[in-house]
Amino acid sequence: MIDCLSSIPLQASFALHSRVLDQAGLLFRLAFSNERQYRTMPTHGIGKYKHLLPKEAPKKKKERQQMKQIKTATDAEYGTLNVKVSGYDMILVEHYSQYIHNLCNRLGVKVAESYALPTKSTEVMVMPEQGTKMYVDAILKTHERIVQLSQLNATLCPTFMEVLLKNQPEGIQLSVKLHTEADYQARFKARPELEGLMAQMT
Amino acid sequence: MAAPCSRMANRPLWQFITNVRRTGLKHTGVRQISLSSACRAATQTRSKTEGVASPWKLYGAVCLQRLPVISQERNPIEDQFAELMHQMELERSLLSDHEQRLLEDSERMTRKQADNYDSDEEEADYGGQETITAQDQEDSWEQKLKHFQPALRDRGRSGTPLGSVERCLGDSLVLLVQQTVGKETIWLLPQAQWEAGETLRQTAERGLNSLPEADFKATFLGNTPCGVYRYKFPKEVQTECCVGAKVFFFKAFLSAGSASQKEPFLWVKKTELQGYLKPPYLEKVDRFILNL
Numbered sequence: 163m164i165d166c167l168s169s170i171p172l173q174a175s176f177a178l179h180s181r182v183l184d185q186a187g188l189l190f191r192l193a194f195s196n197e198r199q200y201r202t203m204p205t206h207g208i209g210k211y212k213h214l215l216p217k218e219a220p221k222k223k224k225e226r227q228q229m230k231q232i233k234t235a236t237d238a239e240y241g242t243l244n245v246k247v248s249g250y251d252m253i254l255v256e257h258y259s260q261y262i263h264n265l266c267n268r269l270g271v272k273v274a275e276s277y278a279l280p281t282k283s284t285e286v287m288v289m290p291e292q293g294t295k296m297y298v299d300a301i302l303k304t305h306e307r308i309v310q311l312s313q314l315n316a317t318l319c320p321t322f323m324e325v326l327l328k329n330q331p332e333g334i335q336l337s338v339k340l341h342t343e344a345d346y347q348a349r350f351k352a353r354p355e356l357e358g359l360m361a362q363m364t
Numbered sequence: 365m366a367a368p369c370s371r372m373a374n375r376p377l378w379q380f381i382t383n384v385r386r387t388g389l390k391h392t393g394v395r396q397i398s399l400s401s402a403c404r405a406a407t408q409t410r411s412k413t414e415g416v417a418s419p420w421k422l423y424g425a426v427c428l429q430r431l432p433v434i435s436q437e438r439n440p441i442e443d444q445f446a447e448l449m450h451q452m453e454l455e456r457s458l459l460s461d462h463e464q465r466l467l468e469d470s471e472r473m474t475r476k477q478a479d480n481y482d483s484d485e486e487e488a489d490y491g492g493q494e495t496i497t498a499q500d501q502e503d504s505w506e507q508k509l510k511h512f513q514p515a516l517r518d519r520g521r522s523g524t525p526l527g528s529v530e531r532c533l534g535d536s537l538v539l540l541v542q543q544t545v546g547k548e549t550i551w552l553l554p555q556a557q558w559e560a561g562e563t564l565r566q567t568a569e570r571g572l573n574s575l576p577e578a579d580f581k582a583t584f585l586g587n588t589p590c591g592v593y594r595y596k597f598p599k600e601v602q603t604e605c606c607v608g609a610k611v612f613f614f615k616a617f618l619s620a621g622s623a624s625q626k627e628p629f630l631w632v633k634k635t636e637l638q639g640y641l642k643p644p645y646l647e648k649v650d651r652f653i654l655n656l
Contacts, residue, residue, distance in 0.1 A: 321590070328536060328656035329656060
């Protein structure tokens with residue numbers, strides 16, 4: 163009797179932890195944890211809860227990334243806007259983009275996405291006065307971060323832009339544009355073999 | 365340095381339409397204080413009402429700001445803190461590629477100068493000497509740095525006139541003009557009277573463009589005004605249809621432009637506005653000019 167009583171909380175806690183176990187796993191559990199089913203006892207089945215949960219749909223494989231719907235502008239709000247921060251100094255660019263994100267959170271502007279574009283390297287070639295051959299002087303890396311805003315209120319917009327412009331650090335370019343599908347597609351890598359096969363098909 | 369930013373898509377989001385019957389009277393005299401909160405005009409859309417005239421004259425004014433060109437100077441506390449942070453980061457940081465190369469090169473030099481140097485062994489390990497060592501590179505970079513002359517921080521002489529756009533490069537400046545309002549000539553933000561059929565933003569643009577001998581290219585940030593100033597005319601000028609005036613302010617940033625020095629323009633910081641604007645006007649204008 164005492165065994166039965168002590169095993170109940172054990173069973174309950176074990177049932178709570180083992181969500182992935184289904185009916186077949188019941189035996190697995192019994193085999194490893196010395197639990198017996200006292201089927202004649204009134205406490206049989208105490209702690210069962212799986213039958214009470216709503217039926218889950220069978221887990222499907224992760225779907226291909228779909229583009230989020232681009233919102234259009236209405237009379238009082240702007241559509242999906244891309245605020246692009248770019249510059250040579252990564253620290254400043256990162257900090258400024260984080261500042262913009264936090265500012266939007268504070269002001270209640272919804273941020274749809276916040277991502278970075280790949281870094282572009284620019285080689286600075288210098289041609290000396292005497293020779294004709296150019297040699298590499300330096301490599302400059304341009305970093306870009308994008309904060310995507312979804313519903314910017316038209317009344318808030320001038321103040322928001324002013325705060326952004328006045329807090330812009332040195333050497334950082336700020337640009338605000340509408341988000342287009344072309345922008346979205348540009349983020350993906352080109353797949354030359356797939357394109358080759360498609361071209362062969364057509 | 366002030367970096368350029370591109371303009372947002374210009375969309376006429378709303379139209380602010382009222383009918384005001386224009387009178388031939390000019391408003392005069394001292395403005396009386398009447399408090400009104402800044403009008404969130406974008407959320408109201410007034411329908412066109414034929415024949416009912418509002419007793420207020422409408423003006424559109426523009427608050428043209430020149431953004432700071434260089435970064436501001438730091439406080440002593442900010443300076444100390446920046447030094448401290450820099451020191452901490454330096455102590456916590458790891459060696460970069462260049463610094464590692466320097467160390468390796470110096471080690472190699474010491475090994476070469478040692479008595480039991482075996483050059484064959486060295487070259488087998490390192491696969492041939494590089495022609496340019498890291499130290500040489502550093503020396504050449506230092507030479508180039510010496511040739512570089514940074515520009516002076518304050519290009520202006522200490523006595524830059526107030527009308528010049530180039531004063532106080534570290535702060536944002538607001539444009540003030542001298543206009544005749546009624547009998548007085550006072551300093552205020554450039555404004556123009558509203559005419560039927562145009563939005564208030566167009567009125568503000570017209571006010572800016574109509575400034576004599578000035579050629580300012582401004583970027584307006586939006587269609588919504590940022591502030592409003594309402595005043596009543598003195599009793600002798602008031603008629604039934606013309607009780608007072610409301611001035612709606614729009615914000616804009618200077619993108620390009622120049623003005624001759626002779627014209628009565630002023631570029632002032634927020635702290636200096638007090639010396640030029642009338643107190644009730646200043647109170648309203650102060651609310652929307654950010655001191656960043």
